[in-house]
Amino acid sequence: MAHAETHAAEAHGHADHAPQSFIWKYVFSKDHKVIGIQYYVTAMFMALIAGLLAMTIRLQLAWPEKTFPSLNFLTKGYTDGVMNPEFYAMLFTMHGTIMVFFVLSTAPVSGFGNMLIPLQVGARDMAFPFLNGLSFWTFLPGCIVILSSFFVGAGAAAGGWTSYPPLSALRSAVPGSEMGQTLWIIGMVFFIASFTMGGLNFVTTILNMRTKGLSMMRMPMTLWAMFLVAVLGLLSFPALTAASLMLLFDRHFGTSFFIPSGLVLSGQVVNHQGGSPLLWQHLFWFLGHPEVYILMLPALGFTSDIMVAFCRKPIFGYKAMVGAMLAISGLSFVVWGHHMFVSGMSPYLGMAFAVGTMLIAVPSAVKTFNWLATLWRSRIIFKTPMLWAMGVVSLFISGGLSGIWLGQTALDIHFHDTYFVVAHFHLIMAGAALFGVFGATAFWFPKMFGRMMNDTLGKIHFWFTFLAYYCTFFPMHYIGLAGHMRRIYDPYQYEFLKNLQPINQFITISAFILGASQILFFINYFWSAFRGEKATDNPWNAAGLEWTTPSPPGHGNWPGEIPEVHRWPFDYSVPGAEKDFVLQTDPAPIGDKAGSH
Amino acid sequence: MATPALDDPGLPPGRGSLPALAVVGHGGGGGRDSQVRFDPTRFGLWAFLGTISMLFIGFTSAYMLRRASADWAPIAAPPILWLNTTLLALSSVALEAARQRLRAWKVTAARGFFGLAGALGAGFVIGQFGAWRTLRAQGVFLATNPHSSFFYMLTGVHVLHLAGGLVWFLAIAARLRRLTPGDDALGLFATYWHFLGFVWAYLLFVLFVL
Numbered sequence: 001m002a003h004a005e006t007h008a009a010e011a012h013g014h015a016d017h018a019p020q021s022f023i024w025k026y027v028f029s030k031d032h033k034v035i036g037i038q039y040y041v042t043a044m045f046m047a048l049i050a051g052l053l054a055m056t057i058r059l060q061l062a063w064p065e066k067t068f069p070s071l072n073f074l075t076k077g078y079t080d081g082v083m084n085p086e087f088y089a090m091l092f093t094m095h096g097t098i099m100v101f102f103v104l105s106t107a108p109v110s111g112f113g114n115m116l117i118p119l120q121v122g123a124r125d126m127a128f129p130f131l132n133g134l135s136f137w138t139f140l141p142g143c144i145v146i147l148s149s150f151f152v153g154a155g156a157a158a159g160g161w162t163s164y165p166p167l168s169a170l171r172s173a174v175p176g177s178e179m180g181q182t183l184w185i186i187g188m189v190f191f192i193a194s195f196t197m198g199g200l201n202f203v204t205t206i207l208n209m210r211t212k213g214l215s216m217m218r219m220p221m222t223l224w225a226m227f228l229v230a231v232l233g234l235l236s237f238p239a240l241t242a243a244s245l246m247l248l249f250d251r252h253f254g255t256s257f258f259i260p261s262g263l264v265l266s267g268q269v270v271n272h273q274g275g276s277p278l279l280w281q282h283l284f285w286f287l288g289h290p291e292v293y294i295l296m297l298p299a300l301g302f303t304s305d306i307m308v309a310f311c312r313k314p315i316f317g318y319k320a321m322v323g324a325m326l327a328i329s330g331l332s333f334v335v336w337g338h339h340m341f342v343s344g345m346s347p348y349l350g351m352a353f354a355v356g357t358m359l360i361a362v363p364s365a366v367k368t369f370n371w372l373a374t375l376w377r378s379r380i381i382f383k384t385p386m387l388w389a390m391g392v393v394s395l396f397i398s399g400g401l402s403g404i405w406l407g408q409t410a411l412d413i414h415f416h417d418t419y420f421v422v423a424h425f426h427l428i429m430a431g432a433a434l435f436g437v438f439g440a441t442a443f444w445f446p447k448m449f450g451r452m453m454n455d456t457l458g459k460i461h462f463w464f465t466f467l468a469y470y471c472t473f474f475p476m477h478y479i480g481l482a483g484h485m486r487r488i489y490d491p492y493q494y495e496f497l498k499n500l501q502p503i504n505q506f507i508t509i510s511a512f513i514l515g516a517s518q519i520l521f522f523i524n525y526f527w528s529a530f531r532g533e534k535a536t537d538n539p540w541n542a543a544g545l546e547w548t549t550p551s552p553p554g555h556g557n558w559p560g561e562i563p564e565v566h567r568w569p570f571d572y573s574v575p576g577a578e579k580d581f582v583l584q585t586d587p588a589p590i591g592d593k594a595g596s597h
Numbered sequence: 598m599a600t601p602a603l604d605d606p607g608l609p610p611g612r613g614s615l616p617a618l619a620v621v622g623h624g625g626g627g628g629r630d631s632q633v634r635f636d637p638t639r640f641g642l643w644a645f646l647g648t649i650s651m652l653f654i655g656f657t658s659a660y661m662l663r664r665a666s667a668d669w670a671p672i673a674a675p676p677i678l679w680l681n682t683t684l685l686a687l688s689s690v691a692l693e694a695a696r697q698r699l700r701a702w703k704v705t706a707a708r709g710f711f712g713l714a715g716a717l718g719a720g721f722v723i724g725q726f727g728a729w730r731t732l733r734a735q736g737v738f739l740a741t742n743p744h745s746s747f748f749y750m751l752t753g754v755h756v757l758h759l760a761g762g763l764v765w766f767l768a769i770a771a772r773l774r775r776l777t778p779g780d781d782a783l784g785l786f787a788t789y790w791h792f793l794g795f796v797w798a799y800l801l802f803v804l805f806v807l
Contacts, residue, residue, distance in 0.1 A: 257659065
């Protein structure tokens, strides 16, 4: 208890002495809310860049024969209005890298995690505020390094976001294998260091700093997601750290961890021997698979927490929802081999990985069933956050189904490295994560800026994005089945892909609409942050602990004592209650049985 | 999975039903009523040690896989490693002696042992440089063969962690006069330091015994 008292005293001191100068308050801040917004805005900027890269990819795939002299300003990328093939490889590599790590791991986890964890656990700040600030200021150099790689030497990394050797391990393999790949590794090291610091803060804060009465099984689903994401990150990222270090040694110090014997490059046998490119794949995907759940789990958490507030119903099957998340997280560590079915692994091993992958369908189905059961017979309030939450459910189903196909070894031999895979992960991983972030933004915006986002503009943005998203990514299943390769500069050099060009053009136009619709979001976000309607403390009449703070919460989050929690955050439409929701801090002996003692 | 899915939404669960997590969550006599359940710094440190462990497990799995290839040629352990190992072990012992003296309010003796622990740790780091020199003199370089690559890389990563520990050591040394027996700074540092000692023993085992 001594610790508790000291800490409480410290917390009060902390709250009383909020930094005053602009630099310490908004730049080198240790306040979790400011850090959360810093992460979020940086991720949005990175999303803008990575989105533009995607648009350029799409332009090439739809009209490879056309010239675009206006794009000559991308000097390395275009010659006389025609894209260089090397530049195309850089585009998809950097689009994937930036989106996976610097956008979709960053905005939901580092952005909303920092923003929401202390508000939802009932703490003045994260457990280690200094480490938290340091984590952002480690992340930012990572972004700069990654972006700068386009302008250094022969250009950015071009070995795919998975950076498979030998392309990534031999500096003379392709133009992007030079400085670009080295900067990719350095950027990733910054990112991993930052994410590790964040993860330590997340697990420590969630396990140790919950307010009085907030047991684990009273936590909102967002907190569960953040906790599991942090555990996944702490346990899986070190594998990529190890692999990156070995890759760096192979590239610069002549070792042969990943480079096999007898490799011939430009007519010369390379001076390495005995390494195994598959070793990289194992280490990469040991991180890579948990990583895609790091993107997705927060979206699943947001969806549950948003959904109850707009259904005015308790969450259906809370324990099963928590169990499903735990199961998904646990299984994510034993299925990495399904990314390597065509690598020549033993069919028996492949079968084990396939079975593990199929098993993920079970908790995923539990989650879907419970969301549908939460929606069932409720009077849904169709506000912007709710639309996004339902969008997540839709994408989770349509993207999840193709996952069951891809998880089977026999089918994967055909699908591997085709657009079918691109369709699958853009729907489930990228799409669900992105929609989750949009939903969370609209829902928790009052806690970020004390204002509401414009609901009409939000809805227009949703419908454009939702329809354009499906129009962009759904046809990719079809061209994938038809044999369209995943990473190809000019598909129409093959006779059998020529008839797919109209579909590629349709996809590209949809992608442009999708990209352009995001302008609506940027306008809404920045306009609302400064000019939006002022929000009350609890504008959605939601039951969670975070809604007992002022909008926006001040330094230290609660002006007085930290409130005590008496129930879970899902008490909506409780019989006998005064209003149709009961705040987590309400001691009334209704609803949550645990509240009565 | 059917039973939990049919959970009655009207009967929300209350208490924690995850025993492992609940144990962590109960600090002191306050149980779940306490606001801070377990010293966050100590918990955070253990989580950090967990992630470092995963790093070395990652390296180990790579080592096992790479060792199976035809060009594997084992190198002999430089004898200075045994001296280094002794220094690191003694450093941990001295650190424990310092903690014990501090608990008994023997502040001067505590300072002495603490300084000794740091000196022995620094001795280990210098000794590791000696080991690398010995190998270089024998013509065994980073890229000579996969075993030497792993040796240089793993010892290097370990020394980097120790160097970080020495920075931490200096930070504590700077405020050593103000340390009181109730202060956990020494205890936290000792946890990290002993952990690195175990990692070193593990690396020796993987590199030269296994």
